Amino acid sequence: MKKVCRNIITIMYALVIGGIIGFFTWLFLLLVYLGIHLFWDEFILKLNKSFILIACIIGGILVGICEKYIGKYPKSMNLVLKEYKENKAVEYKSLPKSLIKTFIILWFGGTVGPEAALSGMIGGLATLSGEFLKYGVKRVENNVAISSLSTTKLIFSGPLYGFYSFVNKDDLEKIKIIKKIVYGITIFSGIIIFFIFERIDDKVSFITKFTNIVVGRRELIFIVPLFVVGILMVMYTKFLDGFVERVFKPLQKYNLIKGIIGGIVLGGLAILLPYILFSGEHTLKSLIVQSSSLGPKILIAIALIKLFSNKVCANTGWIGGPIFPLMFSGAAIGMAISYLVGINLAFSACIVMSTLLAGVMKNYKLTIVLLILFFKIKLWIFIIVTAVLSDFIFKNVIKI
Secondary structure, eight states: OHHHHHHHHHHHHHHHHHHHHHHHHHHHHHHHHHHHIIIIITTGGGSOTHHHHHHHHHHHHHHHHHHHHTOSOSOOHHHHHHHHHHHSSOOOTTHHHHHHHHHHHHHTTOSOBTHHHHHHHHHHHHHHHHHHHHHHHHHHHHOOOGGGSOHHHHHHHHHHHHHHTTSOTTOHHHHHHHHHHHHHHHHHHHHHHHHHHHHHOGGGOOOOOOOSOOOOHHHHHTHHHHHHHHHHHHHHHHHHHHHHHHHHGGGTTOHHHHHHHHHHHHHHHHHHOGGGSSOSTTTHHHHHHHHHHHHHHHHHHHHHHHHHHHHHHHHTTOOOBSHHHHHHHHHHHHHHHHHHHTOOHHHHHHHHHHHHHHHHHTOHHHHHHHHTTTSOGGGHHHHHHHHHHHHHIIIIISOO
């Protein structure tokens, strides 16, 4: 009976920890949305276009100051994953610094996604909860005196101590299995809580559903050309990686100048094409609505320039993720082609998006998981095939 009670308590504990992580993820995205909405939609974009440039320059100054006095934050998603692989943990003490700079970058219109900060935040919180889990094991192994422990650690370690107390300390395999179960419950709880809050307030949602999907003979004929376009977009993105990095390399020590130049480039491009601002997850819906009036030429310009702006931001201290700018640009190119050759808009966007994202990230699993949220089941097979092929090509054939 005691063993059952301990297990129930631990499961409840994992659910609570996961719920906390899910809540903070939702809260972070809500604050990002509110900052952008209040600062841009309700203020800057209602003024003269020159205020776009002024706002971006101010953002560049703040980014440069943060870069100098806070540090190079947030860590990129690749760095977070590398840190986890090497240390089996993600450092979390720098989270406040990371969040301060992230909010500045995103609120001032940076063409970057929130996934860099999100991966660090979720990884840090998961590591923190993992430390509580390990602490429960150490109590069993070392029989640490309760009187020497802080109140906080007691609160968090209590349930886990009960969970591990019936496990032989030498039974490492059983401990590993228990950890996986607890972590799995934590992740599941976090996802559920996030989507519950997202349903309550859909402002946070980063998902834009493509509708009116048609897959006919004409669409099937254009699969290969669309895939080739996606491959060319990957190569363009890889070219930008090296080109923009070389241009800004001499300025890497001059944080303030670098940040201001990034703001000037961002603001100048945004005056011409406002869709250059932000990562794109919240502006994709309006792009779809306005795509027919924008026309193929403008859509192609938006896609190419947005990817360029993303690289400029990444090299001038406006650090963030590339995932949503890539998805946005892939959608824009796909929609442009749909108007040029007369095929279904959703189908065309789907093929280019999956090819571009999988090729750049070299991760077909991430691509599939993300894109099935945007498209109906009718297109899932095309997402899977193009993502796997693109990933394979850029890992084994075109190594750039």
